Amino acid sequence: MASIFVLVLVSYGFLKHSNTKKRKGIMEATSITQTKNMIIDLIKQPLFEKIDFTGTKIYDALINGAIDSATEAIRELSSLLEDLVWEAYLTSLFQSTMILSWLREMAAKKGMRLVSYQPIWITLPTGTKIQIKSPFFVKASPKRGRKKRGPQNRGGHLLLSVMGFVNKIAPELAFRAIQLSILSPSFDMASKTLKQEGINLSANQIRRLVSEMESPNLCSRVDRVLSDDDASLFKNRRILLAADGGRLRQRKNKRGPWPSGYKRCGFHTDWIEPKLFSLYILDEDGNIVKDIAPFVDGTTGKVDEFISLLEQYLVRLKIEDASEVVLIGDGAPWIWERIPKLIHSIGGDELKLTEIIDWTHAKQNLNKAFEMLSKKKREKVDFNHFKNLLFSGKINEIVTEVKSLLNVRASSKIMKKLKSYFVSNTTRMQYEASRAVKLPTGSGVIESAIRRVINMRVKSPGSFWKLDFVETVIYLRAQILYGRWGNIIKNWAHSLRCDFMDIATKAEI
Numbered sequence: 456m457a458s459i460f461v462l463v464l465v466s467y468g469f470l471k472h473s474n475t476k477k478r479k480g481i482m483e484a485t486s487i488t489q490t491k492n493m494i495i496d497l498i499k500q501p502l503f504e505k506i507d508f509t510g511t512k513i514y515d516a517l518i519n520g521a522i523d524s525a526t527e528a529i530r531e532l533s534s535l536l537e538d539l540v541w542e543a544y545l546t547s548l549f550q551s552t553m554i555l556s557w558l559r560e561m562a563a564k565k566g567m568r569l570v571s572y573q574p575i576w577i578t579l580p581t582g583t584k585i586q587i588k589s590p591f592f593v594k595a596s597p598k599r600g601r602k603k604r605g606p607q608n609r610g611g612h613l614l615l616s617v618m619g620f621v622n623k624i625a626p627e628l629a630f631r632a633i634q635l636s637i638l639s640p641s642f643d644m645a646s647k648t649l650k651q652e653g654i655n656l657s658a659n660q661i662r663r664l665v666s667e668m669e670s671p672n673l674c675s676r677v678d679r680v681l682s683d684d685d686a687s688l689f690k691n692r693r694i695l696l697a698a699d700g701g702r703l704r705q706r707k708n709k710r711g712p713w714p715s716g717y718k719r720c721g722f723h724t725d726w727i728e729p730k731l732f733s734l735y736i737l738d739e740d741g742n743i744v745k746d747i748a749p750f751v752d753g754t755t756g757k758v759d760e761f762i763s764l765l766e767q768y769l770v771r772l773k774i775e776d777a778s779e780v781v782l783i784g785d786g787a788p789w790i791w792e793r794i795p796k797l798i799h800s801i802g803g804d805e806l807k808l809t810e811i812i813d814w815t816h817a818k819q820n821l822n823k824a825f826e827m828l829s830k831k832k833r834e835k836v837d838f839n840h841f842k843n844l845l846f847s848g849k850i851n852e853i854v855t856e857v858k859s860l861l862n863v864r865a866s867s868k869i870m871k872k873l874k875s876y877f878v879s880n881t882t883r884m885q886y887e888a889s890r891a892v893k894l895p896t897g898s899g900v901i902e903s904a905i906r907r908v909i910n911m912r913v914k915s916p917g918s919f920w921k922l923d924f925v926e927t928v929i930y931l932r933a934q935i936l937y938g939r940w941g942n943i944i945k946n947w948a949h950s951l952r953c954d955f956m957d958i959a960t961k962a963e964i
Contacts, residue, residue, distance in 0.1 A: 505535050534581045541579045541625075545587055549614065555590055558613050567592040567613070575612065577620065580627040582654030589615060619948065621667050628654065629664050630944055636661045637932045640915065662924075668943075669927045676930065677767045679946045680750065680939045688747070690776040693737040697901035698765075698784045698794060700728040701909035705755070706919035724919045729753055729909055729929060730761040733901050733937075734768065737781070741893035743900070748938035751904050753929055755922045758789045762797055775802040781809045783898045785816040786876055791883070812883040813898035814846075821845055821853075824872040832861050848885040850877045908933050 509532045516524040548554065559569060572588040579585065593610030612623070619626035632654075636645035642658040649656050670676035707723040714721070731753035736744040743749075750768055754760050774780065780798055784790040791810065798808055825836050844853050854873050863869055877884065886896045912932055913925055920928075934940045 502536060502539055505532055534583075537581055538579055538583045538585075542585050545577075545585075549587055549589060554614065558590060558592070558617075561617075562592045562613055566595055567610070568595040570610065573612075575623060577615065578624040578628060578656075580625045582628065582649070582652070582656075622660070622663055624656075624660075624664065626948075628656075632656055632661050633664050633668060633931065634935055634940065636665060637912070637928060637935055640912075665927060665931065666924060668931055669923065670930070673764055673767045676752075676764075677771050679943045680752075680934055681771060682942050682945075685772060687773070687776070688736070689772050689774060691778050693741075693779045693781065694774065694777045695735040695737050695743070695781050695783065695895060695900070696732065696794070696798075697735075697898050697904075698730065698732045698782075698790050699898065699901040699905055700730045700787065701753075701905045701914065702726055703729055703755075703909060703913045703925065704919050705925070706921055722919065727755060727922075729755045729925075730758070731901060731904055731908060731929075731933075732761075732765055732768075733904050734772070735900060737895070739893070741895055749900075750939070751908065751933040751937045753908070753933065755926045755929070758793060762793050765794070766797055766801070769798070769801050774798065775806060777802070777806065779807040779809060781811065781894055783811045783813060783895065784901070785813050785898065786820065786880065791880075809889070809894060810883045811886075811889055811894065811896055812880050814886055814896040816898070817845060817877075817884055817886075818842060820872070820876050824869050824876075827868040827872065828861065828863075832863075835860060845877075845884065846886045848881070848887060850881045850884060854878065904933070904937075907936055 509528050512528045513525045516522070516528065555569075562568060570591050570593055573591045574586055575589050576584050576586050577589075589612045591610055592613045612620075615623060621629035624632070632645065632649060635648060636642050639645040639648065642661050645661055646656055646658045670679065703726070704724045705727050707725065709721040709723060713719070731751065734750040736747050736749075738744050750772070752764060752768065754764050780802070782790075782794060782798070795808060795810060798806065802808075821841060822838065825833060825838065825841075828836070841853055841856075844850075844856075850873075854870070854877070857863065857869065857873065858865075861869075889896050908929060913920060913928060931940075931943075934943055
């Protein structure tokens with residue numbers, strides 16, 4: 456409710472220089488006094504009638520001991536007041552010719568022109584739908600051969616956009632629907648949940664809201680999750696950077712004409728590997744600082760796209776100011792071939808970088824190596840002994856003992872596995888030394904992120920995703936689950952406020 460009254464006050468500022476006129480069917484502007492009276496008149500009579508009716512209803516409910524009915528009546532009155540304030544505010548705001556002239560200036564900078572005022576239905580924060588007349592702007596065509604373009608072509612309701620409406624839905628409700636859909640198992644479930652609260656938004660409407668959150672470029676994508684204090688967040692800190700890949704099925708349309716009798720084209724459902732990273736701050740004991748929300752993001756693109764996204768985060772967060780970066784992951788080659796080079800290219804060779812392969816993955820791969828042996832030879836193996844050697848970082852001793860104890864050839868499968876996975880990663884498997892300097896040796900943070908962000912939402916059975924859309928879902932889900940959703944909303948509102956203040960400056964308010 457507070458945001459509504461702030462907007463009303465701003466609208467008064469817009470309207471204070473307005474005059475009452477009527478030309479060419481465009482709606483009239485009003486003076487501030489007339490605007491006040493209009494808002495009061497639109498609110499007063501229906502509100503008084505509702506208060507009288509609600510008062511009687513509450514009294515009867517309490518007499519009969521129906522406290523739930525009394526509470527519901529109060530809630531309905533509160534919603535009515537909010538709806539009335541919104542409707543009165545929007546009605547007065549959209550009648551200002553001064554605002555229209557300022558919108559024309561803003562539209563001109565965007566290469567747009569006014570077509571007409573058009574009646575549209577908008578959805579208020581309570582879910583109530585009202586009809587207003589809104590100025591509709593379209594992209595201006597070249598002067599030669601210009602044709603009139605209506606709402607069926609590319610265009611938009613510029614004032615609604617400046618006010619933060621998303622697909623003609625009030626920002627409070629739009630963000631709530633987006634958050635609910637990202638956390639729910641499906642868009643249909645989110646729609647049903649809202650319907651239980653009296654808000655009718657279809658699953659397709661919610662999908663369109665999520666699509667509106669797609670970032671135009673990597674820079675804006677990163678800026679949306681940052682707060683004002685994040686610029687120096689990594690200074691003189693130990694940073695834990697973890698990376699891993701997940702699994703989901705993409706929806707890729709088949710080429711060629713549609714088969715006879717089908718209403719839509721078929722599609723392929725290939726498995727792809729979305730890649731995720733997380734950035735945490737570590738304290739002096741090697742524990743994660745829980746008071747600071749981590750940075751978690753990922754992409755459905757290939758390794759180059761992942762590296763570009765990670766680079767944007769590292770540059771914006773000034774990774775070069777960190778005292779140490781601890782890179783942890785499994786044995787995937789793309790992690791160790793690309794990320795260390797990226798870190799040194801940004802932070803320089805003087806930035807301390809410690810690389811660690813996850814302890815659990817190392818144990819699992821050691822066990823898989825011994826499973827390559829015959830049953831008779833496996834009986835000779837004391838796995839705990841080799842596990843202790845692995846923890847101590849004595850990789851060469853593991854190779855020597857396996858070769859002498861089991862009498863295996865250098866070309867055998869187990870020797871190839873030990874050399875390709877363990878010998879090549881010897882420096883990354885110094886777990887005892889890492890523990891001694893209080894560094895983590897497990898990648899549980901990124902394994903958990905893969906499960907929470909990807910597996911529990913987009914890897915569900917029967918789910919097939921368009922890559923651009925699922926990347927937006929992954930991005931939003933990561934921010935919601937890891938505490939940076941508030942920054943997205945705040946930065947969204949800030950960008951709109953800049954446009955709004957640009958209009959106000961033109962009016963010398």
